[in-house]
Amino acid sequence: MSGLSDAAVSRLRAAAAWPELGTDRYEILEEIGRGGMGAVYRAVDAELDREVAIKVPHDAHSPGLDRRLRTEARVLAKLEHPGIVPIHDVGRLSDGRLFYVMKHVRGRTLRDHLGELTSLNERLRVFERICEPVAFAHAHGCIHRDLKPENVMVGSFGEVMVMDWGVARVSGADQNTTATDAPPPRDGTQPGTVVGTVGFMPPEQARGSSASIDERADVYSLGAILYLLLTGEVPVPGSDPAAAIRRRSDLPRPLRSIGARALAASPDDRYRSVAALADDVSRFRAGQAVDAHVETLVERTVRFTRTYRAAILLVLAYIVMRGLVAVLAG
């Protein structure tokens, strides 16, 4: 073999780009992810002898990125939930960049996992699991603002983790105290800045009106994820996804109504909370009437019959048997 192999070139490229953590506690093994904000490395924590993931921003000279990473670290520290990756440590690289260490999540992104969710029930169950940590975060004043299939990890046992809280907005009492000491807003974005991902971000977020963003922005993004889970397609940017899902005659009407309500252009027409959205999906899975859809008498009868099929058959069998007994005895 002569010269450097392709593999050697890749390794050198990666190794030269590896951050210098300024500590020998963590041994970086490989880069496992790269986005607009930073890169994530798989590493070994030599002290505790376990694998961890380390997130490092790309740019040493960007106060905006530094702020976003700090926001994310604080959000993760605040939200202790099985569906949110726990943070272990925070530090600074030798060039001043902030980095944080978190649990190494083994699994695949929802986008990559989609093909394995073959039944409607499986897809809805995963969707409910995505809603759980988001609803938990909302209850603690955190809005994710960038929910998309790439930010959801699905483990081998179906466990779900919501990742990448870098553009999350944290509300609460301390938000009102920033005026005197910290000009940048708590979410690290300036007014008019668009955060989020096309196809998954609600219209109000796309317009950059960050002041009007509330929990219902995440409801919309979850609606777009539900759309993907139900149709295999991403909502077309600039289209009316609520109308598009209503037209999907291959889906049960109540599900179409749930999707349409979550994806409503106006936040006022959406579910008021992620918990309400998740509850409606749970009701559908349980064969109950959903809030988003007003049933006709026929639909109610069909649903009732489907839901209580076994009981109805038992009653019918009982009536037939009683009839037979009466005939034989008479």
Place this chain on the structure above:
Amino acid sequence: MGTDDVPTRGGFPATRHSVIERIRDTNPDTRRAAFGDLVEGYWKPVYKHLRVTWRLDAEEARDLTQGFFTDAFQKAWLERFEPGKAKFRTFVRVCADRFVMNARQSRSRLKRGGGARTISVDFDGADREIFDHHAAPSGPDEYFHQEFVRALFERTLQAVRHEYESSGRSVHYALFDRYDVAPGEDVSYAQLAAEFDLSATQVTNYLAQVRRTFRARALEALAGLCGSDAEFQREARDLFGVEVR
């Protein structure tokens, strides 16, 4: 970039002047040296490009590679590069393509020499590499870039190795070679520490130091082969994901 302990050495441009600035210099020695750097950085990607993309036989590709650089020096046409229009790397490849087309039409061969710095090039080694790295290139530009990076890293590795060995730090480089350049199965810091009779902390620190040197040297070499500072910043970001100011 944390390069405080990484002094600049010979073999790479000491300043971050673009290759265009240097080959346009009025001082003939500066121009000759700059052209030498350019040939060192580009001869191999150009030669491989002619062999693989143009499917030329070894003799013709060698002849045309030497002719290309000689002609470029004598007629100064690389100096016509305009940074706003393309990357310098792309410009070099396109110039090489035109040169081959013209040479094929005229069937002429160019005169050698003409005052350029003489660089010894290992065409046989480049041919072996073409044979060994037979992954199909996705397109001429991608292939040229891939070979440009490979040549850049090879030169950088040679410089780093020489730097560490000549300063009595062979172990540092050996660790780098074992862990990053040509790692065995499941090699770990602990394994290397035991093998080299070092502590895991020393292995971590030595490796970090050589990586830092490698990156600094590679960036220095890259700076010398780009057409402008803006292009260098873009290339550095693409190559290592680092922001260079």
